[in-house]
Amino acid sequence: MPNAYIAGTGFYVPPKIVTNDELSQYMNTTDEWIRERTGIRERRYVEKGVGPSDLAIPATEQALEAAGLSIKEIDFMIFATSTPDYYIPGSGCLLQEKMGFNEIGALDIRVQCSGFLYGLSIAEQYIKTGMYKNILLVGAEVQSTAMEISDEGRDTAIIFGDGSGAAIICPTEEDRGILSTHMHSEGKHLKELWVEAPASRAGHPRILPEHLDEGRQYLKMNGREVFRHAVKRFDEVIQEGLLANNLDIKDINMLILHQANLRITQMIQKKLSLKNDQVFSNIHKYGNTTAASIPIALAEAVNEKKVTKGDLVIFASFGSGFTWASAVIKW
Numbered sequence: 001m002p003n004a005y006i007a008g009t010g011f012y013v014p015p016k017i018v019t020n021d022e023l024s025q026y027m028n029t030t031d032e033w034i035r036e037r038t039g040i041r042e043r044r045y046v047e048k049g050v051g052p053s054d055l056a057i058p059a060t061e062q063a064l065e066a067a068g069l070s071i072k073e074i075d076f077m078i079f080a081t082s083t084p085d086y087y088i089p090g091s092g093c094l095l096q097e098k099m100g101f102n103e104i105g106a107l108d109i110r111v112q113c114s115g116f117l118y119g120l121s122i123a124e125q126y127i128k129t130g131m132y133k134n135i136l137l138v139g140a141e142v143q144s145t146a147m148e149i150s151d152e153g154r155d156t157a158i159i160f161g162d163g164s165g166a167a168i169i170c171p172t173e174e175d176r177g178i179l180s181t182h183m184h185s186e187g188k189h190l191k192e193l194w195v196e197a198p199a200s201r202a203g204h205p206r207i208l209p210e211h212l213d214e215g216r217q218y219l220k221m222n223g224r225e226v227f228r229h230a231v232k233r234f235d236e237v238i239q240e241g242l243l244a245n246n247l248d249i250k251d252i253n254m255l256i257l258h259q260a261n262l263r264i265t266q267m268i269q270k271k272l273s274l275k276n277d278q279v280f281s282n283i284h285k286y287g288n289t290t291a292a293s294i295p296i297a298l299a300e301a302v303n304e305k306k307v308t309k310g311d312l313v314i315f316a317s318f319g320s321g322f323t324w325a326s327a328v329i330k331w
């Protein structure tokens with residue numbers, strides 16, 4: 001059975017930068033408050049009419065080039081997004097058409113901030129069984145259109161941004177690749193971080209005037225609860241990954257966490273006694289980009305040579321659902 005490894009990575013963020021000072025013009029907040037509580041300095045927003053499938057194109061092109069593969073050599077696609085271009089069909093179908101992939105399977109998955117790691121686990125299984133050879137895994141999000149840019153939405157609007165990351169997963173006979181993945185969910189917390197409408201259960205036609213009046217189309221978050229659970233679950237799922245591979249945290253060269261909040265990352269770093277150069281962070285530039293955050297961070301870490309061949313890398317995610325996951329990789 002071959003191992004599954006990441007043969008190429010890429011990322012793309014839209015050019016429009018939205019700084020904390022800009023947000024402060026529309027809501028009662030300050031640059032200082034946002035930086036202290038989250039570590040975020042700026043985030044990217046798309047222009048009107050741009051969806052996650054558009055953001056995924058440049059990220060995919062870079063990942064293909066890094067892997068030395070052409071579009072026609074990709075035989076399966078996984079598109080992780082919680083903000084699909086349309087309700088129907090999935091964004092993977094849009095990407096297939098826009099980039100001219102063969103008529104390959106295009107699987108959208110919606111597990112929010114854990115989307116990339118769930119997708120990695122799916123890709124690993126297909127490659128190990130020999131069903132597919134070269135799999136494209138994308139994480140792409142347009143969160144800005146679900147932000148309430150006002151005092152009511154200030155706890156959420158300061159955090160989220162738009163972007164995309166991509167990875168190509170391939171088989172290898174070498175002693176490297178994905179060593180394990182671990183996935184979890186706990187749906188009882190669904191309302192701690194959610195978008196209520198439009199929804200099939202919201203009534204006909206899925207969003208009603210009163211929903212719009214009440215702002216139910218916006219992403220809503222109970223920040224304190226999310227924070228509390230995130231710190232616990234990140235630690236648990238990292239330990240689960242280490243234990244499954246008989247590794248100690250001292251063996252790990254790089255920890256790439258879902259970029260939820262700098263304070264969460266710092267708490268995990270302290271808990272695990274990791275040095276600054278063992279933990280990757282780019283939240284100051286992009287905010288929280290949900291399913292795109294891990295592949296963007298990975299692509300930047302690879303570009304900056306902070307992850308190199310032979311390194312042991314551990315990834316962990318936590319987000320809406322709640323869902324959380326980890327992956328251990330020998331790069």
Ligand SMILES: CC(C)(COP(=O)(O)OP(=O)(O)OC[C@H]1O[C@@H](n2cnc3c(N)ncnc32)[C@H](O)[C@@H]1OP(=O)(O)O)[C@@H](O)C(=O)NCCC(=O)NCCS
Pocket residue numbers: 028029030033034037038113154155156158159221222223224226227230260261264288318319320
């Ligand atoms: C959202 C978050 C930054 C808020 O920080 P916090 O320290 O928990 O702040 P609280 O929610 O307790 O609010 C403290 C006060 O700041 C206010 N506040 C909230 N957002 C604010 C903002 N953008 N600017 C200024 N004040 C703000 C609150 O209204 C509250 O005021 P009050 O005490 O008068 O009621 C923090 O809870 C957080 O980061 N949570 C995790 C979010 C996350 O990671 N989400 C993604 C997971 S995938």
